[in-house]
Amino acid sequence: ASIPQLVEAITELQAQGYDIPDFPQDPKTDEEKSVRATYAKVLGSAVNPVLREGNSDRRVAAPVKAYAQKNPHSMGDWTADSKSHVAHMSEGDFYGSEKSVILDSDDSLRIEHVGQDGNVTVLRDGLTVIAGEIVDSARLSVRQLRAFYAEQIADAKSTGVLFSLHLKATMMKVSDPILFGHCVAVMYDRLFQEHGDVLTAAGVDPDQGLASVFAKVQDLPSDQRALVEGTLVEIQSNLPEIAMVDS
Known part of the structure; x- marks a missing residue:
């Protein structure tokens, strides 16, 4: 700030x-x-x-x-009927779930994930806090994130606009690669549904992006590679154009 x-x-x-x-x-x-x-x-x-x-x-x-x-670069004329727009989640995201509390006394906190089956997984333990400290927390629903991605990918395809995902994976090293990976997994959902076992065995990780997927596919036996590449071509034909920045 x-x-x-x-x-x-x-x-x-x-x-x-x-x-x-x-x-x-x-x-x-x-x-x-x-x-x-x-x-x-x-x-x-x-x-x-x-x-x-x-x-x-x-x-x-x-x-x-x-x-x-003296010579400003022109972005061209922006008309009222431009299809370009910014989309964001309306529920289930960090913004919608954020809570803050002022602690009354010194304490030790832990972060738990409670599954739908009631199973509790301790994600972090022993977080030391002091009286008067402000603790801020938020969570993001993977289910709603993936539904949002799917909706926006379909919208970009139907309206004919470039699909662009804005994250800071180099700065936000923990969260953003995961958010990015979910987008890759949703965009190529059919690929992972049909060839999941083969891709997992090959060490494919959506968090590393499509470049790593393509690289791992090249290492597959020729018969498996042909099947996977065929699926990739079919998927690509039904996806929107993608704005890509490699930095």
Whole structure:
């Protein structure tokens, strides 16, 4: 977050009853400096410390900036009937399930997954927290995520627009590769339904993307490879065009 965003968030939380201090714009006392240092942990993005250390400089050279200002790139005319749009989940996502609580005392927390059969799996244990700490949690429904993907893939195909999935798998190393993998699995659901055992034995992991799927398929015996590649061709003919950025 930027400082204005942080101040706005603090004001909103205070209005809802959260006992958190103001952000010290010009800290002078040790307490103010401590508060600012605590808030500093959420300021900026994960790459900013690297930028500040001088290992990466994203500033554009002055002549390049001046040229761009005088000769702005045109995105073309956007009409009211443009089919381009942004889609997002309306339920079952992190936003819809987020809950926060202020702890009354020091404690130790654990994260559990309760299956439909009632079976409990402990995902994390021994999370130490202190009195007054704010604990924020959210969950995402895989079932609803996959249904959302399927709906949007079909919509992109029927309306003739490029399908594009925006994630930050290099930055969000834990969550986003999984979210990406589910999209690959949904898009090529028939492939995994018909050849799941063969693909699993070959070490195919949807989280690694289609490139890894294609690479693993090449290692299959010729008869199995022919069947899998045939299915891939048939699936591809029924998919929307895909916007791809490889970075």
